[in-house]
Amino acid sequence: MASRRWQTTCRCVVTVSAILVSAAVGIAGKGVLKLLKLDVPRWVDLRSSATLNCHFDTGGDSLYSVKWYKDEHEFFRYTPELNPKTLVFGLDGIHVDEEKSSANTVVLYPLTRNSNGNYKCEVSTDAPNFPTVVEESNLTVIALPEDGPRLDGVRDYYNIGEYLEANCSAIMTYPAATVTWFVNGIEVDSLLRQNYLPEKSEGPFFNTTVALRYPLKKEWVDMNKMSVDVKCTVKVADADVMVEEKKVKLRSVADHTLSQERHIYNSGAVITNYWMIVFTAFISHCFKAYN
Template sequence: MLRNFSVVVKTTIFLLTLQGMVCLRNVHLVVPESVERGSRVEMRCLYDLEQEVLYTVKWYRGDREFCRYSPRDVPPLKIFRIPGIDVDREATDAQRLSIQTATRTANGRYTCEVSADAPSFQTAQVHAHMYVVDLPQSGPEMQGLNQYYRAGMKLKVECSSHNSLPAANLSFFINSEPAHKQHVWHRVSPANGSLWNAYSTIQFVVQKHHFIRGKMKIRCTANIYSIYLKSNEQCALEERLPTTPVSLPEMNEVILYPIHRMADTADSADKIHGSSLFVLLIAIWHFTHLIDAN
């Protein structure tokens, strides 16, 4: 009895050791985070069987199995139809799954379940979520930015992105720096059908530091997951106040006075001396004539 028990224990230890040495490893799922509605989708379920044999690979959307690959079966691929998921048989195998056209019902959590064959029959599951989105037909629009601003003026600009599912995330940047959250307000509204419009408004008082070499750049960026990213950037100039020239008071009459300068050369002194002598001679001549007349 003890001998049989010992044999069972040794056999169990051997099988556990064998399972630890040769087993299913490194199972992971590659699924795009988001895809545009109507596009083709490629998924991969990657794994390492080491020396084991593959038994089956099963694919689930939510809790429903829609695809199974069993290499021992003929044919090895089986499709279980789910509305909105159209599997491309030609492009699907033990590690690849291809969906021809992504519909909104293809949105959800996907699971890949891999099972090894005997003796381990080890099974592993991995999950990933995929979003099916409707993208805007154009980039974000901006309204309200004036051509000129100066320090102390109020700036108010609205950015909008239309007709998408989900609504786009809008972000403002001032000179490539993210705007402060307290200056930005967001809202969404329904558009056509199940689509949405997104709106974002930025408002703040312009300061001197907002201008770099006389310019201020305002950019609005719209993104949806990692599949959509577009921006709209506009520029405003710093308004400079005109300088007023100093005006002199009006004068009704302008009187010009001659400018007198003192003689500072020898020639000037001689001229003054000659003039004085001439005046003296005239005076003497005049005085002599007065005496003769008497």
């Protein structure tokens, strides 16, 4: 009798222990909330949209909410248990495209200069502890030039000794662009270029132009290639550099001048021969008339 009671007691202890271990394992396997990646572009064009992504893992727990902040002010909230699930708060510079926004993504369109700022994603899981993870990143709004760098005044051919004179412009940018000239891969010295003050255009935009006046001396060009690579770069804030380049061909002044001299000489020779013939005919006519 005592033996049976002992066996029953042992079975109960084993069963309870197994339940507790299973519960402990289950608890340990849940509740590990992680924010895997926050994807906020460093810069975005004022004329386009901005897509903010917040990737997270709830660790098996139920998602309570995802909140987005700009400069510590909440502007978007996603709560899966509510209807509607999304909620937008008015904020200067923020226009949320709700149809394209979700638990992981927020799309901003249109943008303004006030869309610049620090963006933060805050993710929380459900009761009882409501654990929360947060990450933030900065976004800068710029405007790239509408047509890229614009080259004006660059000809296809130049004579050695001439000046290569041209303008490079960045039109409708924000903020004002940095324009740089290169000849044969070398940045042009400030003495050979002229920086005009940026002009304000429509709205917040700027037009920036830098003029180039580069002497095509024999000592400064490759006389074997008889060509020059001209390049203009435009950089707006931290955006990628935009490039416009052109190869121009060179002609030797000496050969050109020699060709002109030969033409003049040949023209002169023809004229001289013509008048010699006329003079000879006239003398011959006079001689016959005299006789």
